[in-house]
Amino acid sequence: MAKIIRARNFRWDVPLKEYKTEGTGFRDITRQTLLGEGEGEERLNFLTRYFEVQPGGYSSLEHHEHPHAVLIIRGGGEVILQDRVEPLHLHDCVYISPHTWHQFHATGQEPLGFLCIVDRERDRPRLPDTDDLETMREQPEVARRLRV
């Protein structure tokens, strides 16, 4: 059945969840899955999620096989993409290719909110070990930005 999920100030009529239920390496981030989790007719092959990072917060530094399609719909910030740091502005779109290290940071005064679309069936993220971190920290701008 077709349906509309109403928005109000960057919250939707779906559960507001913790970013992850285990682990560390992230801060002040929430998740809402807008579409795709239903069973039966409402099942989709992809999930449309909204993540919101409060000022000073960040997502996990991770990589995985499945790609991400990201679109910023609130505020701005910065993203680590493997060996570089890129600024993010409203409506910028980010393609995160397979196995690219990435971490989103809300570096401004307002929250950073973004849609992240992924295949419903996908692999689990991998977190960095000390060798990975050492390699990434060879880039000074990455070293300054990354948090674990």
Add this chain to the structure above:
Amino acid sequence: MAKIIRARNFRWDVPLKEYKTEGTGFRDITRQTLLGEGEGEERLNFLTRYFEVQPGGYSSLEHHEHPHAVLIIRGGGEVILQDRVEPLHLHDCVYISPHTWHQFHATGQEPLGFLCIVDRERDRPRLPDTDDLETMREQPEVARRLRV
């Protein structure tokens, strides 16, 4: 390779295309495919498209097997969903289930812009015949809104 597609006033560094290259039944609507059309590493299983409808314009009245995940990122308007008409406001999310008749209308003073995510592999839309239109027009609010 990970990449950022920069946004500027609801235009991105990808081709701005006609909504459809053939047919009628739509008006003042453009399309940009933000992500998913690449080959090789940049191929995704789903496409993230941005459609923009100018005031007074509308998309095709159509249905198909593949579902749509829609999120409004500019302005507002109305959408026909089978036998009803629903208002659309900024950031509302619409799930269009398989074979639901739908048509987007920019009824306000500013353009209606929305993301529409679909499976890359999908069936073609079907347009209404006279019997379909007669059935839909049994609902007065749908009859007032629909355009073909």
